[in-house]
Amino acid sequence: MKSIxxxxxxxxxxxxxxxxxxxxxxxxxxxxxxxxxxxxxxxxVVVSNSALSEKTIIEADERxxxxxxxxxxxxxxxxxxxxxxxxxxxxxxxxxxFYKVKLKHYPSPGEIESVTKKLLANQSVTKVENFSxxxxxxxxxxxxxxxxxSLFAVSIFVITTLLIFKELRIWEFKHSxxxxxxxxxGAPTWLRSAVLFRLAITDALITSAVAFGLFVYMSSSPWIxxxxxxxxxxxILFDPLYDFAILAGVAIFLSILLATLxxxxxxxxx
Amino acid sequence: MDKVIIxxxxxxxxxxxxxxxxxxxxxINSGSFIFITGASGSGKSTxxxxxxxxxxxxxxxxxxxxxxxxxxxxxKLNFLRKHIGIxxxxxxxxxxxxxxxxxxxxxxxxxxxKSITQNQVESLLKHVRLKHQAGKYPMELxxxxxxxxxxxxxxxxxxxxxxxxxxxxxxDDYSSQLIWNLLEGANTQLxxxxxxxxxxxxxxxxxxxxxxxxxxGSIHEVN
Ligand SMILES: Nc1ncnc2c1ncn2[C@@H]1O[C@H](COP(=O)(O)OP(=O)(O)O)[C@@H](O)[C@H]1O
Ligand SMILES: [Mg+2]
Numbered sequence: 387m388k389s390i391x392x393x394x395x396x397x398x399x400x401x402x403x404x405x406x407x408x409x410x411x412x413x414x415x416x417x418x419x420x421x422x423x424x425x426x427x428x429x430x431v432v433v434s435n436s437a438l439s440e441k442t443i444i445e446a447d448e449r450x451x452x453x454x455x456x457x458x459x460x461x462x463x464x465x466x467x468x469x470x471x472x473x474x475x476x477x478x479x480x481x482x483x484f485y486k487v488k489l490k491h492y493p494s495p496g497e498i499e500s501v502t503k504k505l506l507a508n509q510s511v512t513k514v515e516n517f518s519x520x521x522x523x524x525x526x527x528x529x530x531x532x533x534x535x536s537l538f539a540v541s542i543f544v545i546t547t548l549l550i551f552k553e554l555r556i557w558e559f560k561h562s563x564x565x566x567x568x569x570x571x572g573a574p575t576w577l578r579s580a581v582l583f584r585l586a587i588t589d590a591l592i593t594s595a596v597a598f599g600l601f602v603y604m605s606s607s608p609w610i611x612x613x614x615x616x617x618x619x620x621x622i623l624f625d626p627l628y629d630f631a632i633l634a635g636v637a638i639f640l641s642i643l644l645a646t647l648x649x650x651x652x653x654x655x656x
Numbered sequence: 657m658d659k660v661i662i663x664x665x666x667x668x669x670x671x672x673x674x675x676x677x678x679x680x681x682x683x684i685n686s687g688s689f690i691f692i693t694g695a696s697g698s699g700k701s702t703x704x705x706x707x708x709x710x711x712x713x714x715x716x717x718x719x720x721x722x723x724x725x726x727x728x729x730x731x732k733l734n735f736l737r738k739h740i741g742i743x744x745x746x747x748x749x750x751x752x753x754x755x756x757x758x759x760x761x762x763x764x765x766x767x768x769x770k771s772i773t774q775n776q777v778e779s780l781l782k783h784v785r786l787k788h789q790a791g792k793y794p795m796e797l798x799x800x801x802x803x804x805x806x807x808x809x810x811x812x813x814x815x816x817x818x819x820x821x822x823x824x825x826x827x828d829d830y831s832s833q834l835i836w837n838l839l840e841g842a843n844t845q846l847x848x849x850x851x852x853x854x855x856x857x858x859x860x861x862x863x864x865x866x867x868x869x870x871x872x873g874s875i876h877e878v879n
Contacts, residue, residue, distance in 0.1 A: 564750045570708065572737030573765045654710065 393589050395556060399549045400593040400640060404633045406542040408601055411629065413535050415621040416614075417528070423618060424524065425492040431456070432485040432505055433513040447504040449489050449497060456484035482512065495522055550644060557582070557648050565652055579649040586641035594634040602626060658686035660817055660849045661707065665716035668699070668706050676702045678873035679716065686816075687847040689840075689863050691854060693878075694870035700853040701745055703870065704819050707851070708740055709733045721816065738766055741810030743820035745853075747802045749794040755805050756781070756790040762813035780808040783838060785831075799826040807835055811842060818842060820852045836861070 432443065432453075443453040458481050462474060469477070493501065498521060502514045561582055568578045604610060605623035614621065624630075661684040668677040676699040684690055694700050705711040706718060709725050718725045723736045741762065749758050756777055763773040781787045784804035794802055803826050810818055818839065824832035840862045842848040857867065867878040 564752065567748050567750055568761065568765070569734075570710065570737065570742060570744075570748065571762045571765050572734040572740075573761075574731065574734055577765065 393585075393592060396553055396586075396589040396641065396644075397593050397596070399553050400590065400637050401596060402549065403542075403546045403640065404593060404597045404637060405600075406546070407633065407636060408597070408624065408629065410535070410539050410542065412621070412623055413538070416619050417532060417535065419619045419621045420617075421492045421528065424528070425489060428489065428492060428517075428521065430487045430489075430498075430501065430505070430517070431515040432487055432511055433515070434483045434485065434508070434510045435512060436510045437483055438485065438508070438510065442508070443485060443487060443505070446508065447501045449491070449493065449501055450487055451490040452488045453485050456486055458484065492525075492528075493521075495525060550640060554644055554647060557644065558651070561648060562652055565649075566654060569654055575649065578652075579645065582645045582648060583642070586645040587638065590634070590637040590641040593637045594630070597633050597637075598626070598630055601629070659683045659719075660686040660721060662719045663716070664718075666706070666713055666718050667715040668702055668711060669714045670702075670711070675714075675873055677706075677870075677875065680873075680875040681716075682868065682875055682877075684849065684851070684866075686849055687843070688849055689843050689861075689865040690849075690851045691857050691865055691867045692851065692870065693854065693857070693867065698870045699873065700870055701821055703875070704742075704821055704851070704853060707817075707819055708737060708742055738762070738813070739816045741813065741815035741818045743803075743806045743810045743818070743823045745821040745825070747794075747806040749802055749805055749809075751794055754791050754793060755786060755797070758794065758805055759808045759812050761809060762815075766813050768813070776812055777808075780812055784808045784834065800828070800831055803827060804831065804835070807838060811838060814842075814846055815848065817849045818851065820850070822853055822855070824854065824856075832858070 432438075440453055444450050458478055462478060462481070487501075487505070489497075489501070495518065498516050498518055502516050505511055505514045564581070565578045601624035610623070614623075622629075661682075663680055663682050665679045665681055666677060667675060667679055669675050692700050692703065702711060706713060706725065707720055709720075709728055712728075713726050721736055721739060723732060728736075750761070753761075759777050759780055760773055763776060768776070777790075778787075781790055784807060786801060786804055786808070789797060789801065794805065797805065803823065807820070807823055810820065820839065823839075824835050827835065836858050839850050839852065843850045843863055857865075868875050869878050
């Protein structure tokens with residue numbers, strides 16, 4: 387009972403930190419995945435008097451990823467009000483060419499403007515439809531989302547710092563007496579602080595193990611998987627190698643830092 | 657004869673600058689048995705603190721076991737303390753350790769072998785009549801029992817110097833006699849220098865001793 391209580395406070399503090407880090411990682415991955423989603427769905431339409439080669443369009447701006455010519459058949463079909471086939475063919479030739487242009491990544495409004503300008507630089511291009519109105523709204527939403535997440539990250543950082551400092555006070559109080567007594571019998575610093583470091587590393591390992599179990603469970607939970615399925619985002623929620631290495635590293639680093647601060651700050655009382 | 661302690665014009669004070677010990681000069685022979693008396697608040701504990709380097713000399717010099725304590729710290733101070741056994745007035749037992757582990761502390765610090773440590777702790781537990789309490793924690797013991805644990809710890813590593821601050825202050829006559837016997841034993845058999853702060857010098861001491869009295873910041877020998 388006593389030993390469990392000894393470990394609990396730091397384990398909980400560390401666990402909440404690891405939890406926040408992983409949540410932030412998941413949110414960050416979701417934003418990136420969502421941006422990719424948007425990028426695949428977003429395209430501009432170029433209207434040109436004469437046929438343009440794929441190369442010409444792609445080379446207009448380095449952000450352009452691919453282009454396909456839109457068949458005029460659809461348009462003509464709608465105009466088809468009993469025209470003869472011959473007239474239809476004629477019309478097909480006089481109609482401007484339409485090209486759908488895809489970008490490599492989801493652009494900012496400024497980037498859209500610059501890509502539009504570059505495309506219009508071509509003499510035969512008469513119009514570029516960039517759907518900037520609706521793009522603007524989505525882009526601003528995304529920015530808002532990112533800002534909220536950044537704010538979230540900052541608050542985690544603040545809470546983490548407070549938690550760690552609170553833990554520091556508790557540890558100082560708990561361990562300073564023993565360290566003083568050991569010093570009075572001539573124990574060198576490493577021996578005085580050995581218990582502290584052993585405890586710190588043990589707690590970090592316990593925390594990492596609990597976090598591992600928690601996130602493996604979470605990332606295989608059908609309910610959580612469904613939530614991501616529903617918004618059409620496919621990301622890795624918890625990478626048992628890469629993510630775990632980061633979490634374990636953070637836990638060990640913080641607990642050793644804590645122990646070091648206490649050892650360095652320890653003063654012998656008279 | 658070898659001097660284990662040499663004080664020259666030694667002055668002691670805490671951070672508030674009030675002089676507790678004022679320019680005291682004395683020396684203590686190796687292997688001697690010393691009693692220190694004085695009114696409450698006269699500076700007996702303060703003097704002991706200076707002897708194990710917790711309170712640095714304000715002025716003058718203080719040499720203990722060949723180490724000048726003026727401004728000493730780090731490994732040099734640790735080296736000295738490894739060879740001193742202290743019984744603190746407030747015991748200073750480690751709360752989260754068992755009685756057994758508390759007594760072991762100096763042996764661990766001095767790097768004794770496990771088997772030697774085990775034997776030594778067992779024999780000491782027997783001597784201070786705490787054999788059945790070995791696995792208990794300090795808080796589960798009476799004041800007198802804690803004091804005997806502190807005594808056992810101070811003796812465990814066969815130090816060259818024992819500093820005991822009112823080691824019988826909380827004990828009945830029977831337990832007090834136990835403590836005096838242990839201190840006398842260490843002094844006669846191991847030639848350990850023993851310095852004891854006390855209010856009552858026992859009537860029947862089995863060893864020759866010296867008696868210092870502290871009054872108004874000065875230390876003088878009583879004959
Ligand atoms: N840590 C301390 N800080 C400041 N003053 C102290 C401290 N410890 C003791 N004193 C003062 O030093 C004087 C001597 O105390 P002490 O050596 O404990 O006396 P005693 O002879 O009863 O052992 C007392 O006036 C006491 O108030
Ligand atoms: Mg005292």
